Amino acid sequence: MNGPAVVHADVAVIGGGVIGHSIAWEARASGRSVLLIDDQPGSGASWAAAGMLAPVSELHYQEESLLELMLESSRLWPDFAANLGRAGAGDFGYLTTPTLAVGADAADRRALMDLRAVQEANGLLVEPLTVRDARAKEPLLSPAISCALDIPADHQVDPRRLIPSLRTVLAGHQPGAGTFVDGAVNGFAVGSRATGLLWEGDRVRGVELANGGTVRAGETIVANGLQAAALEGLPAGVQLPLRPVYGDILRLRVPQHLRPLVTSTVRGLVHGVPVYIVPRQDGTVVIGATQREDALPEAGDTVAPGTAVSAGGVYQLLRDAQVLVPAVAELELIECTARARPATPDNAPLLGRVSVPDGGHVRGLIIATGFYRHGVLLAPAAAAICRNLLDGRIDPHRTALDPARFSGRHHEALQPTKETA
Ligand code: GLY
Secondary structure, eight states, X not given: OOSSOEEEEEEEEEOOSHHHHHHHHHHHHTTOOEEEEOSSTTOSHHHHOOOEEOTTTTOOTTXXXXXXHHHHHHHHHHHHHHHHHHTXXXXXXXXXXXXXXXXXXXXXXXXXXXXXXXXXXXXXXXXXXXXXXXXXXXXXXXXXXXXXXXXXXXXXXXXXXXXXXXXXXXXXXXXXXXXOOTTOEETTEEOSOEEEEEEETTEEEEEEETTSOEEEEEEEEEOOGGGGGXXXXXXXXXXXXXXXXXXXXXXXXXXXXXXXXXXXXXXXXXXXXXEEEEEOTTSEEEEEOOOBXXXXXXXXXXXXXXXXXXXXXXXXHHHHHHHHOGGXXXXXXEEEEEEEEEEOTTSSOEEEOOBOTTSOBOBTEEEEEOXXXXXXXXXXXXXXXXXXXXXXXXXXXXXXXXXXXXXXXXXXOSSBSSOOO
């Protein structure tokens, strides 16, 4: 788009992470024209994500309603991956290898066994292994671990390959389509930042862009993570209470003589602190992830806000990973990355149409953000839920995810906070 211009689509998706791409693909598969809006697609939380598809080992106490959504999405993953494959997405690192949960000391063993009781009570399969059996599966595990549990249902995908794959299928293999060129509309993609929602009367009619352009759309889906809360023209009184939870993540190359370092994803508890080691097919491993609620000070203009890596975080990850797999010390450290996860007060996403006090909802608008630790796992469910909403189906069971659930019942929700149209 050269200068201010108006483009039209059935659906505008704001945000080019795993969630935005997945929703865009599902919308396009339904026969709708779709524009995906992002000036730096794939560079946010998705860039750091390890891609664990782990409803069982990511279960946390008192998050049973989130568990339901995680299990639903986990069940959707095989078909989502197969459909992508059939559409010509190529290899995006979807692996159904299992996860091993391991503890370092006796307290870690007790914590993992207590969690197992909750997992089992929710019908999830978690099989204790002897340390000997665990080491038969993964010979480089430390003999000093206190326990091991096999979790066959927790899998992985590589988000850094998944987004280009989704872009390929979204572009429908048209030459030149699907590339993000700054300031240009190219196929389905708009390489500009969304600044606000465009209203027409009481309904959202599209998106205003930082480059002065406008996307006019019948439906607008807000899927730009933490940035969602800063959009102008959100429905009056609706707050998207997103907070950044920063995570440091490491990538290491495994020397030939140590390959494979591990074949399962290893999730450990080391003196009460969680750590995970995710093996990739290319001979690297991803080690993560810290959780910090404080951003490090920015280093001049050399580091984008929230992407500064914590020295303490890197130390902690390497220290704890080596407790579980001592050979980690022999790997080549090739990357340290930090990003912010978009978290909500109850850790469940803000997903759906925005309800209004009279029982209806804001027309033309769907919110899909706040996926916190689970964006990659939840992508197929988010896409399916958005597709249902586009098709006019509102599922009454989804009220737990209502994007307005933290906004009280005071919002009018039919007027923009700021005139953008
Ligand atoms: N899903 C793993 C993480 O957020 O670290």
